Amino acid sequence: MADSLRIGIAGLGTVGSSLVRILQQRSKELAITCGRAIEIIAVSARDRSRDRGLDLAGITWFDTPEEMAKKAEIDVLVELVGGASGAAEKAVRAALSRGIHVVTANKALLAKHGVELAIMAEEKGALLNFEAAVAGGIPIIKALRESLTGNHVSRIYGIMNGTCNYILTKMEKEGLSFEACLKEAQRLGYAEADPAFDIEGNDTAHKLAILTTLAFGSKIAADDIYLEGISNISIEDIQAAADLGYRIKLLGVAHVTESGIEQRVHPTMVPLDSVIAQVDGVTNAVAVESDILGELLMVGPGAGGNATASAVLGDIADIAKSRPGVQQVPVLGRPAKSLTEYRRAKMKSHEGGYFIRLTVKDKAGVFASIATRMAENNISLESIVQHSRVHTEGGPQTIILVTHATMEDAIRKAVKAIKSEKYLVNEPQVIRIERT
Amino acid sequence: MADSLRIGIAGLGTVGSSLVRILQQRSKELAITCGRAIEIIAVSARDRSRDRGLDLAGITWFDTPEEMAKKAEIDVLVELVGGASGAAEKAVRAALSRGIHVVTANKALLAKHGVELAIMAEEKGALLNFEAAVAGGIPIIKALRESLTGNHVSRIYGIMNGTCNYILTKMEKEGLSFEACLKEAQRLGYAEADPAFDIEGNDTAHKLAILTTLAFGSKIAADDIYLEGISNISIEDIQAAADLGYRIKLLGVAHVTESGIEQRVHPTMVPLDSVIAQVDGVTNAVAVESDILGELLMVGPGAGGNATASAVLGDIADIAKSRPGVQQVPVLGRPAKSLTEYRRAKMKSHEGGYFIRLTVKDKAGVFASIATRMAENNISLESIVQHSRVHTEGGPQTIILVTHATMEDAIRKAVKAIKSEKYLVNEPQVIRIERT
Numbered sequence: 001m002a003d004s005l006r007i008g009i010a011g012l013g014t015v016g017s018s019l020v021r022i023l024q025q026r027s028k029e030l031a032i033t034c035g036r037a038i039e040i041i042a043v044s045a046r047d048r049s050r051d052r053g054l055d056l057a058g059i060t061w062f063d064t065p066e067e068m069a070k071k072a073e074i075d076v077l078v079e080l081v082g083g084a085s086g087a088a089e090k091a092v093r094a095a096l097s098r099g100i101h102v103v104t105a106n107k108a109l110l111a112k113h114g115v116e117l118a119i120m121a122e123e124k125g126a127l128l129n130f131e132a133a134v135a136g137g138i139p140i141i142k143a144l145r146e147s148l149t150g151n152h153v154s155r156i157y158g159i160m161n162g163t164c165n166y167i168l169t170k171m172e173k174e175g176l177s178f179e180a181c182l183k184e185a186q187r188l189g190y191a192e193a194d195p196a197f198d199i200e201g202n203d204t205a206h207k208l209a210i211l212t213t214l215a216f217g218s219k220i221a222a223d224d225i226y227l228e229g230i231s232n233i234s235i236e237d238i239q240a241a242a243d244l245g246y247r248i249k250l251l252g253v254a255h256v257t258e259s260g261i262e263q264r265v266h267p268t269m270v271p272l273d274s275v276i277a278q279v280d281g282v283t284n285a286v287a288v289e290s291d292i293l294g295e296l297l298m299v300g301p302g303a304g305g306n307a308t309a310s311a312v313l314g315d316i317a318d319i320a321k322s323r324p325g326v327q328q329v330p331v332l333g334r335p336a337k338s339l340t341e342y343r344r345a346k347m348k349s350h351e352g353g354y355f356i357r358l359t360v361k362d363k364a365g366v367f368a369s370i371a372t373r374m375a376e377n378n379i380s381l382e383s384i385v386q387h388s389r390v391h392t393e394g395g396p397q398t399i400i401l402v403t404h405a406t407m408e409d410a411i412r413k414a415v416k417a418i419k420s421e422k423y424l425v426n427e428p429q430v431i432r433i434e435r436t
Numbered sequence: 437m438a439d440s441l442r443i444g445i446a447g448l449g450t451v452g453s454s455l456v457r458i459l460q461q462r463s464k465e466l467a468i469t470c471g472r473a474i475e476i477i478a479v480s481a482r483d484r485s486r487d488r489g490l491d492l493a494g495i496t497w498f499d500t501p502e503e504m505a506k507k508a509e510i511d512v513l514v515e516l517v518g519g520a521s522g523a524a525e526k527a528v529r530a531a532l533s534r535g536i537h538v539v540t541a542n543k544a545l546l547a548k549h550g551v552e553l554a555i556m557a558e559e560k561g562a563l564l565n566f567e568a569a570v571a572g573g574i575p576i577i578k579a580l581r582e583s584l585t586g587n588h589v590s591r592i593y594g595i596m597n598g599t600c601n602y603i604l605t606k607m608e609k610e611g612l613s614f615e616a617c618l619k620e621a622q623r624l625g626y627a628e629a630d631p632a633f634d635i636e637g638n639d640t641a642h643k644l645a646i647l648t649t650l651a652f653g654s655k656i657a658a659d660d661i662y663l664e665g666i667s668n669i670s671i672e673d674i675q676a677a678a679d680l681g682y683r684i685k686l687l688g689v690a691h692v693t694e695s696g697i698e699q700r701v702h703p704t705m706v707p708l709d710s711v712i713a714q715v716d717g718v719t720n721a722v723a724v725e726s727d728i729l730g731e732l733l734m735v736g737p738g739a740g741g742n743a744t745a746s747a748v749l750g751d752i753a754d755i756a757k758s759r760p761g762v763q764q765v766p767v768l769g770r771p772a773k774s775l776t777e778y779r780r781a782k783m784k785s786h787e788g789g790y791f792i793r794l795t796v797k798d799k800a801g802v803f804a805s806i807a808t809r810m811a812e813n814n815i816s817l818e819s820i821v822q823h824s825r826v827h828t829e830g831g832p833q834t835i836i837l838v839t840h841a842t843m844e845d846a847i848r849k850a851v852k853a854i855k856s857e858k859y860l861v862n863e864p865q866v867i868r869i870e871r872t
Binding site for chain 2: 018022026029030032033034035131137138139142143146147148149150151273274275277278279290292293294295296297298299300301304306307309310311313314317318321322329330333334335338
């Protein structure tokens with residue numbers, strides 16, 4: 001049997017602790033499967049005195065991840081610290097500069113420094129694995145950078161934030177408001193005390209940026225993503241969606257168009273009978289459309305200590321199964337220096353169906369006016385209906401429009417024209433429809 | 437850049453021709469992605485004179501795959517001939533004995549000789565990749581043998597035969613009989629002229645046997661699979677399933693129980709609102725339940741020249757990205773010599789819910805008799821209803837039973853007792869319900 005693979009783990013939170021436990025409890029079978037033992041020889045975490053219920057006897061403790069990455073005699077640095085910069089970045093750079101392989105679950109770090117780190121890794125002959133950084137336990141990174149080699153991807157989309165999907169599912173199933181469901185998510189630990197990063201779509205955007213690069217071979221462009229969160233989705237939207245045969249999901253979508261790559265994160269109507277519409281609660285799902293394979297969809301746990309640890313373990317095992325320094329899977333699917341510049345498609349040019357919900361004063365001519373504004377912008381309507389569930393005689397009236405495929409620009413102009421008409425009671429709601 | 441990877445392709449049918457085209461058209465980008473060129477230097481197919489629309493200039497033609505495997509200066513043999521024995525087997529053995537890597541789409545070969553071939557490959561330091569052998573373009577082999585390393589799998593199940601899923605989908609959507617839908621499948625090329633291998637479940641069983649080994653680390657036991665096809669599924673079953681909130685799918689299921697491993701292929705009721713129930717037409721889906729990751733589901737094209745070629749290409753690219761002879765991913769998830777003996781769980785001990793459809797004479801006491809037979813066998817009923825859709829006064833009556841989780845043995849005894857009562861008009865239909 002070959003020499004053991006010596007790893008150092010930075011970060012002993014939920015994922016790190018779970019990983020230590022699994023590596024210790026299953027050391028014998030992992031040694032058989034991988035052809036050599038995986039040995040934790042170093043750890044680093046913030047609080048040395050905290051009782052994590054872990055047996056760390058014989059493992060060298062380092063006060064900072066960077067120190068561990070610089071000094072420990074490790075083959076692999078497992079970075080579970082998190083954060084786009086700071087301790088995590090320093091440790092990863094230190095490891096790669098020594099030619100030490102890195103396994104990380106850190107989406108923020110990759111979204112910000114991924115290309116640079118990939119170049120470093122490839123120059124030093126080190127591997128940089130990050131399956132856990134996107135959609136937790138779903139092996140989407142492996143699928144994109146290995147299984148789909150040779151394919152031209154045209155679109156990738158998915159539910160990549162469990163918090164949002166939990167809230168949207170609960171709103172629909174129990175008829176509760178966004179605020180009530182967010183509170184419940186916080187109570188259950190599915191949402192942070194400050195939930196903005198999740199519910200405004202930033203978390204999804206980080207993940208999408210990484211997938212976009214793997215799918216299209218362009219440099220990571222996490223700041224070029226169109227972003228809309230779910231905080232203004234109302235129970236009325238969800239019910240109207242259901243009536244029309246749709247369900248609302250927060251999707252991250254990256255799509256190749258003639259004018260560049262669209263990257264967008266927004267609430268999206270998907271057909272009720274599509275597979276992705278059935279993905280409930282904190283579960284994640286990612287779909288990839290490519291020209292040779294066709295459409296591939298993966299569904300699984302997107303977060304949680306164990307699911308994330310499973311992805312990290314898979315990355316470590318991949319290194320253990322190769323002899324050190326010889327496998328050459330390019331970090332970002334192709335050699336990092338061959339990545340192309342990201343060419344952003346303008347959101348105004350996005351083409352698709354739209355759902356528009358208007359709350360209007362109950363008076364003659366409103367219907368006609370709305371239809372006229374749409375026609376003036378060459379928007380072809382699939383339907384325009386007064387939504388009966390919420391109408392009371394004389395009170396504000398809800399009108400729901402569904403358009404055929406049209407340009408975002410036209411929608412914005414039509415909505416602006418309608419707003420200038422003064423019969424709107426409140427802000428119009430516009431939700432994009434995605435073919436799935 | 438490293439030396440090119442020289443491959444020989446045996447079999448130039450749909451998949452082989454598609455693969456040749458892709459490798460030629462995308463040779464430049466593949467060379468960049470993989471870090472070296474992939475070069476087809478040899479081919480072998482049955483009919484040399486047939487025009488396949490391929491440019492084979494400069495490629496050495498061999499009259500048999502075996503000769504190619506023995507004589508060509510190749511790094512990888514791509515075996516697309518098919519069949520459990522014969523030319524495919526000879527070629528693969530010849531290649532492995534020379535230490536040449538093998539990529540194959542041949543499920544029958546692996547189901548029969550997989551363990552032996554894996555031992556050969558590992559002894560010779562050759563890779564044996566077979567992503568295309570199960571569920572076409574879905575990267576389930578990679579997920580099981582790489583991503584899920586360290587996990588204990590408890591159950592794996594899936595829709596692995598597009599022909600059956602197409603027929604069942606069409607029966608439900610159009611209310612047509614099994615025979616009519618089979619004919620349509622044959623017309624569209626989704627079913628063979630002799631469809632038995634698909635519709636009786638054998639094809640699914642081959643795939644399941646391979647997945648079982650990867651999931652549970654036991655030797656391949658393709659002959660130990662309980663088999664029931666879809667040919668006696670009627671439109672009445674499908675409609676009754678829908679009324680009860682279920683859909684019928686042909687599933688292959690492998691499940692660890694206390695008494696061993698259950699491997700079974702049979703028509704199965706899955707909840708209508710489950711993700712797998714939405715998998716329509718020729719699409720495949722495979723779900724894996726494991727203790728660290730949780731539940732993972734993959735959905736994608738299970739057949740077709742391009743989707744299969746995509747999986748083959750992924751396998752070739754994996755070899756191209758490693759330096760030859762150094763990667764050590766065990767062929768069957770762990771070193772083949774460490775695989776355990778397969779311990780078969782008796783089908784009689786299977787535990788689950790059951791759907792039972794009885795066509796009975798319309799006379800007093802039948803309901804009571806059926807309920808009594810169930811009670812005598814300690815079968816707890818979720819429901820027992822006369823099925824109104826098909827009842828005409830005085831004519832034969834349909835009774836549908838749905839049981840709570842119970843033992844197969846008890847169901848068999850109860851059904852036998854009911855059959856002895858003489859009020860049945862025809863054979864009882866029994867369909868297992870699977871939790872998904």
